Amino acid sequence: xxxxxxxxxxxxxxxxxxxxxxxxxxxxxxxxxxxxxxxxxxxxxxxxxxxxxxxxxxxxxxxxxxxxxxxxxxxxxxxxxxxxxxxxxxxxxxxxxxxxxxxxxxxxxxxxxxxxxxxxxxxxxxxxxxxxxxxxxxxxxxxxxxxxxxxxxxxxxxxxxxxxxxxxxxxxxxxxxxxxxxxxxxxxxxxxxxxxxxxxxxxxxxxxxxxxxxxxxxxxxxxxxxxxxxxxxxxxxxxxxxxxxxxxxxxxxxxxxxxxxxxxxxxxxxxxxxxxxxxxxxxxxxxxxxxxxxxxxxxxxxxxxxxxxxxxxxxxxxxxxxxxxxxxxxxxxxxxxxxxxxxxxxxxxxxxxxxxxx
Amino acid sequence: xxxxxxxxxxxxxxxxxxxxxxxxxxxxxxxxxxxxxxxxxxxxxxxxxxxxxxxxxxxxxxxxxxxxxxxxxxxxxxxxxxxxxxxxxxxxxxxxxxxxxxxxxxxxxxxxxxxxxxxxxxxxxxxxxxxxxxxxxxxxxxxxxxxxxxxxxxxxxxxxxxxxxxxxxxxxxxxxxxxxxxxxxxxxxxxxxxxxxxxxxxxxxxxxxxxxxxxxxxxxxxxxxxxxxxxxxxxxxxxxxxxxxxxxxxxxxxxxxxxxx
Numbered sequence: 001x002x003x004x005x006x007x008x009x010x011x012x013x014x015x016x017x018x019x020x021x022x023x024x025x026x027x028x029x030x031x032x033x034x035x036x037x038x039x040x041x042x043x044x045x046x047x048x049x050x051x052x053x054x055x056x057x058x059x060x061x062x063x064x065x066x067x068x069x070x071x072x073x074x075x076x077x078x079x080x081x082x083x084x085x086x087x088x089x090x091x092x093x094x095x096x097x098x099x100x101x102x103x104x105x106x107x108x109x110x111x112x113x114x115x116x117x118x119x120x121x122x123x124x125x126x127x128x129x130x131x132x133x134x135x136x137x138x139x140x141x142x143x144x145x146x147x148x149x150x151x152x153x154x155x156x157x158x159x160x161x162x163x164x165x166x167x168x169x170x171x172x173x174x175x176x177x178x179x180x181x182x183x184x185x186x187x188x189x190x191x192x193x194x195x196x197x198x199x200x201x202x203x204x205x206x207x208x209x210x211x212x213x214x215x216x217x218x219x220x221x222x223x224x225x226x227x228x229x230x231x232x233x234x235x236x237x238x239x240x241x242x243x244x245x246x247x248x249x250x251x252x253x254x255x256x257x258x259x260x261x262x263x264x265x266x267x268x269x270x271x272x273x274x275x276x277x278x279x280x281x282x283x284x285x286x287x288x289x290x291x292x293x294x295x296x297x298x299x300x301x302x303x304x305x306x307x308x309x310x311x312x313x314x315x316x317x318x319x320x321x322x323x324x325x326x327x328x329x330x331x332x333x334x335x336x337x338x339x340x341x342x343x344x345x346x347x348x349x350x351x352x353x354x355x356x357x358x
Numbered sequence: 359x360x361x362x363x364x365x366x367x368x369x370x371x372x373x374x375x376x377x378x379x380x381x382x383x384x385x386x387x388x389x390x391x392x393x394x395x396x397x398x399x400x401x402x403x404x405x406x407x408x409x410x411x412x413x414x415x416x417x418x419x420x421x422x423x424x425x426x427x428x429x430x431x432x433x434x435x436x437x438x439x440x441x442x443x444x445x446x447x448x449x450x451x452x453x454x455x456x457x458x459x460x461x462x463x464x465x466x467x468x469x470x471x472x473x474x475x476x477x478x479x480x481x482x483x484x485x486x487x488x489x490x491x492x493x494x495x496x497x498x499x500x501x502x503x504x505x506x507x508x509x510x511x512x513x514x515x516x517x518x519x520x521x522x523x524x525x526x527x528x529x530x531x532x533x534x535x536x537x538x539x540x541x542x543x544x545x546x547x548x549x550x551x552x553x554x555x556x557x558x559x560x561x562x563x564x565x566x567x568x569x570x571x572x573x574x575x576x577x578x579x580x581x582x583x584x585x586x587x588x589x590x591x592x593x594x595x596x597x598x599x600x601x602x603x604x605x606x607x608x609x610x611x612x613x614x615x616x617x618x619x
Contacts, residue, residue, distance in 0.1 A: 052518055072521040079522040085515035089537045098533075099523035143519075150523060 003028035003063060003186055004049075004154065010057035011044050011210075018044050020210040021058070026203070031180055031187045033197035036207035037233070042190045045207075046156050049188065051075050062153060073102070078147030078185075082159040084139045086131040092118070092142050093127040099150035117145040120179060137168045144176070148183060155180070155187040161196060173199050194234045198222065206230050228352050231279050238285070238321050240278040241354045244270050250346075251294070254278060260317035263294050265346035277354040282324040284348040287312060287340050288332075295343040300334050316342055384596065387589035394586060404590040411587055417575035418591060424571060425555035428493040429501075432550035433543050435494070436501040440509050441535070455506070459499040466496060470563030477564075484566045492560040497553040501546035508542030548606055552599070 002025035011019035019041045026032050034042035047053045049060060051072035059066050067075060078099075087095050096117050100110045118124055121141035131139055140160065147155060161169045161176070177200050180187050191197050197204050198218045205215040206229075214226045225231035228239055242256035252270055254262050264278055291297070298316030305327075312323040312334065321342065325331060334340060390399035408414060443454050461469065473492050477484060516538070520530040558573035565571065570578075572595075576588055 050518075050522055052521075071526075072518070073524050073526050075522075076524070077522060079519065081515040081519060083513055083515055085513055085519040087516060087520070087534055098520070098525070102524035102529065146519075146523065156522075 002026055004188075005061045006045075006049075006058065007061070008058035009045070009048060009055055009060065011041075011048060011053070012056045018210050019048070019055075022210075022212055024205060024212065024215070026186060026188070028186055029184045030202040031177070031189065031200055033189045033191055033201040033204045034207055035191055035194060035197040035204050035233070037192060039209075040207040041210040042192075042207050043158060044210075046158055046188060046190045049154070050077055050079050050156050076150065076152050077154040077156055078150060078152035079156040080140075080143045080147050080158065080160040082162060084131075084143040084160075084163075086139055086142055086146075088131055091128050091130055092123060092134070095131070095142055096146045096149050099146060103150065113149055117149040120148070121145040121175075136164050137172060140164065140172060144179070148179070148185070152185065155185045157187065157189040159190055159192070162191070162193065169196070176200065198234070204234075206233060208233075224350065225279070225352070228277050228279065228354070231350070231352065236282050236322055236324075238280045238282060239352075239354075240280075240317070240319075242276070242278075244272055244274045244276060247272065256317055256319070258318040260319075262296055262317055264349050265294065266349075266351055267346070268351060270351065275354045275356050277352045279350040279352050280344055280348060282311070282322040283309075283326075284344050285321070285323045286343045287314070287323055287325065287334060288343065289341065291341045292343055295341040298340050298342050300336050300338045300340060303334070303336060314340065314342065380596070383589055384593045386586055387593040389586065392585060394589070404586040407585070408587045408590045413570075414572075414575060414579075414587060414591060417570045417572045418595075420569060421555050421572040424490065424493060424561075425551045427490060428497050428554035429547040429551035431490070431494050432498050432501040433505075433547040435498060436505045436546055437539070437543055440502065440506045441531075443506075444509065444514075458502050461495055462499045466557070466559040469496060470560045473560070474563045484564055486566060486569075489561065489564040489566070492564050493554040493557060496557060496560060497550035500549040500553055504546035504549055505539065505542045508539050512538055545606055548602060 004024070004026040006022055006024040009019055009022040009024075010017065018039075022041070022045060024032075024045075034045055036042050044053070048055050051067075051070065055068065060068055087098065090098070093114055096114045097110050100113055105113070118127060121144055123138060123141055123145070126134065126138065131142065134142065140163075143160070157176075161172055164172060173196060189197070189200060201218055203215060204218055204221050206213045206221060208229055214221055214230050216224075221230060222234050225234065225237075228237075231237040231239075240254060240256055240262060242254045244252055245255045245261070246253040247270070250265050250267065251263055252266055254264060254276070256262065262278075270276070288295075296316050298314040298321060300312055301315045301320070302313035304311040304313075308327055310325050310327055310333065312325065314321045314323055323342070385398065386394045387404055388400055388402070389395075390401040390403060439454065439458065443451055446454070470492065473488060473495075474484075477488055482488070512535075517530055517534060520534045525533065556573065558577060561571045561574055562577075565574065572591070576592075579585070579588055
């Protein structure tokens with residue numbers, strides 16, 4: 001039995017369905033990311049969970065209890081907002097103590113708990129500061145401590161790291177994950193940043209237009225996306241869109257929409273005439289000089305050196321193919337204008353459905 | 359260089375235009391002459407006669423009393439209205455916002471007349487309650503503008519954070535919202551106080567017979583012979599206002615610094 005289960009959750013704003021029958025199950029202590037472009041309903045889901053808004057259908061169940069009608073202040077969920085939403089007129093200490101004061105704890109216990117929370121987020125020495133005297137990362141930590149100190153049943157994070165600059169964000173990601181594991185709290189994290197979702201989550205739910213498109217571990221989502229939207233939203237991907245034309249053994253012929261022909265291997269049985277998008281991640285493509293039966297020809301049109309990797313843009317089969325190579329020093333490097341052959345392992349091409357459009 | 363000099367001259371001219379009359383008024387309060395005439399001879403005479411002019415002092419006290427009640431009522435109304443208004447749909451929000459500042463565009467003369475006609479229609483005499491209502495109506499828009507401006511800057515998620523930490527609506531109001539908007543409430547209240555204190559037209563229409571306010575008293579004293587006592591009391595009021603404004607600016611300033619990230 002899942003700790004949190006959402007059944008058929010629906011939300012309609014002014015006649016527009018922003019959440020369409022969402023179903024989710026989350027195990028106790030796990031970290032789930034809701035990932036999607038803006039307007040996909042991820043923040044709405046979080047706000048319904050927190051209780052800031054009422055749903056138009058479905059149920060939210062926590063630990064076996066339906067909480068739909070419990071007001072926000074009785075839910076005991078910790079929330080960290082995108083803007084941190086610290087109380088500007090209170091010190092760090094007072095901010096963190098606020099939730100405990102609502103729980104009618106004794107002054108002495110509050111003091112102890114606050115001190116522990118401050119230590120946990122490494123803000124010792126900043127107790128008496130006001131939020132505006134803190135940096136973004138420090139404010140973030142206060143917000144996290146404030147949410148965790150009440151020992152919530154659920155931790156809700158709304159794009160909580162987006163406002164930080166890149167280095168700090170990465171640092172906070174690691175810290176957040178460590179604290180989350182230590183406390184063992186069930187966490188739901190809303191983000192539009194795929195890298196963040198991959199780094200932090202036990203599970204990711206990819207959302208689009210008010211629906212959950214795919215839910216699984218970061219690896220499942222990245223390696224076996226269910227459709228081209230998921231494949232392109234998480235990481236980069238090359239799509240070869242076309243019609244399955246022929247088959248001999250497990251080698252299929254694909255006629256692309258620009259009439260180029262390519263061959264690929266599929267373990268799955270594919271019907272002739274099916275519209276597919278053959279999907280290959282840039283880092284899974286090999287670039288070489290030698291031609292094989294399945295390799296495709298290409299010409300390097302652009303090379304970008306990005307430190308640890310080199311990104312090649314290769315014109316192949318009348319479309320641009322993105323290839324990422326580690327700069328390990330073991331492989332041959334290519335430059336603009338080079339004629340190359342592209343190949344990949346059969347298990348690295350994914351056959352996804354194509355709706356026939358762009 | 360020439361441009362710079364011109365700029366300075368222009369600025370000086372504008373400020374002279376703005377402040378010279380007030381400075382003359384204040385200076386004449388300390389002038390011996392009964393007719394505000396020169397040469398200037400320093401004297402505290404008018405302050406002395408003022409201290410025994412009970413009529414003028416009573417009028418001032420009436421004005422302060424009326425303005426203070428108006429200020430308090432305006433702050434309460436404006437705060438409640440703006441807090442409630444945030445929860446409504448955008449359509450209603452826009453409607454309320456324009457309806458509440460509309461009195462700004464209605465001439466006070468017409469406002470006073472209409473309230474007087476209302477009294478007649480109700481068969482009532484001019485009374486303090488109606489006078490107070492009139493003052494609240496004309497002062498409220500100012501309080502609303504100041505308080506709503508502050509509320510619009512407020513991050514709604516700060517309140518939501520309070521709820522999520524287990525605080526109900528009431529606790530959230532007095533521990534989170536109130537401390538954040540109290541400087542604006544103070545400023546709004548003071549603004550309403552000043553508008554009411556200064557108002558002549560509405561008071562003239564609605565004041566119960568036998569009582570008077572400072573603006574009315576000053577107006578009638580012009581008709582019946584003007585003494586520099588008026589200058590003296592104006593000077594006192596100006597100085598007091600300046601002190602209050604400075605205090606409020608200090609409160610607003612320090613609290614704004616706290617609120618701005």
